[in-house]
Amino acid sequence: MSRLDRYGDLIEDDDSPTLFDQDPPPERHEPPLLCELCDTPLKVENYSGWCRECSLIVSQRLRLVVEERWRTLPDGEHVVSERGRVARLLNVDRSHRYPRVSIGGRKRYVHQLVAEAWHGPRPDGAQALHWDDDPDNPNAANIRWGTPAENAADVKRNERRRT
DSSP, X not given: OOEEOTXXXXXXXXXSOOTTTSOOOOOXXXXXXXXXXXXXXXXXXXXXXXXXXXXXXXXXXXXXXXOOOEEEOTTSSEEXXXXXXXXXXXXXXXXSSSOEEEETTEEEEHHXXXXXXXXXXXXXXXEEEETTOOTTOOOGGGEXXXXXXXXXXXXXXXXXXXX
């Protein structure tokens, strides 16, 4: 077999293997994507590394926040996350002391929705309480389920009177 050197001159009687004499490289198969926590197979488009169930367990049971960035769509009514989740933005009714939204034709207080989402179902006789008594701060870390007596103690602790 003959080849050319780097100057273009013919090299004769060269028995060294060439690129074409070698076996083709084996086909590359990517290993299946698996959840980092439970080894469940993941879809190709899942780049978070966790299956849905593990994400829920981490976020709800361990109280860890799974970071997810959201961007508002040009229509101004929807947001989409980097994970491909889409949500509709609701208009907040601020005509009352506590902000409300309408879901399925029913008015719901935002702080109660936050408590249900982050702290589980409402226990019997419980109220959604703000640690700082600020109705405009429905952050999950500021909301908890509690009794009316605990709510009164919060008002006293925060030296705030209801208006």
